[in-house]
Amino acid sequence: MKLEVIHHKHDVIVVGAGIAGLYAALKTSGEVDTAVLSKIYPTRSHSGAAQGGCAASLGNMMEDHWEWHLYDTVRGSDFLGDQDAQELLVRDAAPVIYEMEHLGVPFDRTPAGRIAQRPFGGHFGNFGKSEMMRSCYAADRSGHAQLHCLYEQCLKNEVRFYDEFFAVSLVMKDGSCRGVVAWDIRNGGLHVFHAKAVMIASGGYARCWKITSNAMANTGDGLALVMRQNLPLEDMEFVQFHPTGLWREGILVSEAARGEGGYLVNDKGERFMERYAKAKMELAPRDVVSRAEQSEINEGRGIGGQDAIHLDLRHLGREKILHLLPQVRELALKFIGRDMITEPIPIQPTAHYSMGGIPTDLDTRVLSGTGKESVPGLYASGECACVSVHGANRLGTNSTLECAVFGRRGGLKMLDFVRGLERHGELPEDAAGPARAQIEGLLATAGRKGVRPVELRETMQKSMTDNVAVYRTAEGLQKQVAICAELRAKFREVSLDDGGAYANTELIEALELGHMLDYAYMIARCALERTECRGAHWRTDHPGRNDQEWLKHTLAWLEGDAIRIDYKPVVITRHQPEERKY
């Protein structure tokens, strides 16, 4: 089969249509020709699953200051976040929340009509000393409210949407990014999108685990596109396990459930957080709570001796649950048939949020190495990026905030960049070549009796959940590196049932699998290298945080079948590392 290639030209191409991508597109559209590519309809993006809210020190409920939000974010990151980026995040938070309100996001309100705010894990007042209500929310569907509003604003601004286009490769020439090659999922066909600036906003990527809160679309496609250009990824070992995934499903039960006062209870009926975070209890940061749960489970105090903990909301009362946590209740009803008004529900830690990703500078430009040099024309923001505001552990409600702040900022920076360019840079010869080879290769396997993609995918997901978990050891991680290497080799033997170009979702799943295998390999390897405990990365064979050797970011390059590792320093401005206690 010889695939036809169709060419397009825009000033800005955004890959991904979640909060970060849409906010970027909103800022460039109306000014320069902007297009958004998304492999799913924009409103299907996983930003819409964010539940609990978006942090900002508005001070609508009680006194609050960005300095306090900064302190919490720095400490929450276990001092691995870059403090210049973290300061930018928390200082831009209030103006960005106000802008989203002006755009129409239906935030809940206080009796005075201001944006309502709720407590959330890891957020405190007065430098960790008092309680805080900082999360701006729309019931427990906050991400949904933001995502839809931004999409609708982009419709207003006449952004050109290419829905169900799957990005297959970046177009690079002379070290600059000149565009993207994408596959039209519905009709089949390769499309070269020639651009002055490209932003990768492809979202999270915890789909390489079995127990995960992530959508099936969260396959880290943007990361794979970048790493296949011999560019590094940063801090890949840091993936957060959310304390409350529905048992065996992994589906997220919002931290708002604890923010509003929910208890975590073991098989003996104890609120065990007392033993792990006496002061903050269930509202300690996620890494702390997930480890506490895992310890209870490992020591035999899981519910019924199983790998589950109870989340109990009964004492909140019917009205509060129905008004503030309607989606959480609905999830438990639909998926496990339990009503949280009358019963506790079983939960367990679930792979949730990826702190690492495509390294960028403060202006969302993609960095090419350990220094400040960036790749002209290439940007990244949102969960796929690592600017690094979350360091080793993200605080709840800082994720949609990062998407909004850095998506918006990236849009504005791309606008400056694009305006300074008279014309599009030249395309390389046969820009679609690498993408064509990949797709034609996969389609040609149809009907061969090779390996079914599902076999590799399930092996990867199960082994990642077993070996790259809340608690990690060299033994498990070594095993995982070997498993991933083997799976990557076996991927060459994969065969499809469907050899057609038209609406071939099996092809897309295979491409996604290839992406996941590449970065899962990197996650396992980076986790093996880091011999300390920091934030979400906990090595039982190397207890304690080790600032002397490990207060640094990991950078990793995929070079053929090998991974090369290097490091770069953490930016520290206001807060020196200290013991982290909750």
Add this chain to the structure above:
Amino acid sequence: MQRTIRVYRFNPQTDQAPRFDTFTIEVGDTWTVLDALNEIKWHRDGTLTYRRSCRHGICGSCAMMINGRNDLACEKQLSAIKGVITIEPLKEFPVVRDLMVGQEDFFEKLRLIKPWLIRHEAPPTDKERLQSPEDRAVLDGTWECILCGACTSSCPAFWDNQGFLGPAALLKAFRYVGDTRDEGLEARLGILDSKIGVWRCHTIFNCVEACPKALNPTDAILKLRRRLLREKL
């Protein structure tokens, strides 16, 4: 436990006519319809085509007709369905392939009602606009829509005339018209009052029945009609 699933199949590029394929598969206790479709696609027939993403009823990708009723495949438990399970694409949406339907027209109608806040004055620069909790509560039951299409596909007025904006777009229209921060009723009057607008609804309430999020588009349409009448008087 074994279950029998009948799935609508049609690839307009290669098939003369649609058909049903029947699969008997081993299923788990807590499986949903989406789990069953995945099992078939991954282990039996990779050509089976459908959309899915979040698998917990928030992204709106996997609306389809399950034993004659529109539902989200990811939320529908197999245990809640007796006997053979028949799965078809959303009715009256153009079939792209199997259970995947074209949604361009559905999203175009959303765009037509101007789904964005329309204000004549610039907002304050360094704070939010005020809105009372009571005014904000008017929007509850509107902004939660996930745009899955289950309502529009179940609407007899839409079956009758596919130009009709349909319940999803009209629910969204009320989400903005009903927002005290919005001043856009006039700008939307043309489309809402047109022959593809609110008057085409026959108040049959199929949309209410079909909505997987328990929203009430018919109620929103009735409220829009009242606003329109008041505006025209």
